[in-house]
Amino acid sequence: MICHVFVSGFVQGVGYRQFIKWSARKIGLTGWVKNLPDNRVEAVFSGSENQIEKIISICKKGPFLSEVKDVSINFEDREIAYNSFDIIS
Numbered sequence: 001m002i003c004h005v006f007v008s009g010f011v012q013g014v015g016y017r018q019f020i021k022w023s024a025r026k027i028g029l030t031g032w033v034k035n036l037p038d039n040r041v042e043a044v045f046s047g048s049e050n051q052i053e054k055i056i057s058i059c060k061k062g063p064f065l066s067e068v069k070d071v072s073i074n075f076e077d078r079e080i081a082y083n084s085f086d087i088i089s
Contacts, residue, residue, distance in 0.1 A: 002031075002076040007041040007059055009069035014019050016041055018085045019063035020055070030082035034089060043085045046082050 007016070012035050020033045020043060029051050033043040045055050062068045 001008055001052055002078055002080055003045045003056070004074040004076060005043045005045065005056070005059055006036075006072040007043070007062075007068060008039070008068070008072075009062075010057075010065075010067035011041045011062060012039055014035055015063050015067040016042055016066050020059065021087055023058045024055055024085040025054065027054050029055055030085050031080075032082070032086050032088045034087065044080075044082075045085075 002075055017033045017035065020041070024045060026029065029045045029047040031046045033041060037040050045057070045060070056071065056073060059061040060068055061072050
């Protein structure tokens with residue numbers, strides 16, 4: 001299962017991408033996370049439904065200094081094989 005997520009709020013410059021990378025790897029997800037020019041964070045997660053439910057909950061909370069205002073979630077009915085979970089630019 002693939003899940004494409006856009007997170008808005010105070011989520012850049014507070015360790016949000018590193019927090020998501022660490023959390024996704026801990027859960028066993030693959031994919032990527034990156035900052036967007038409009039101050040949102042974008043991420044793609046590949047894994048089981050249970051794993052994705054866990055990371056969505058984590059995305060909504062964020063790390064200590066972040067302030068998540070909105071999480072837009074799009075499930076995609078396709079499979080993509082990523083080797084790991086990485087921060088991209």
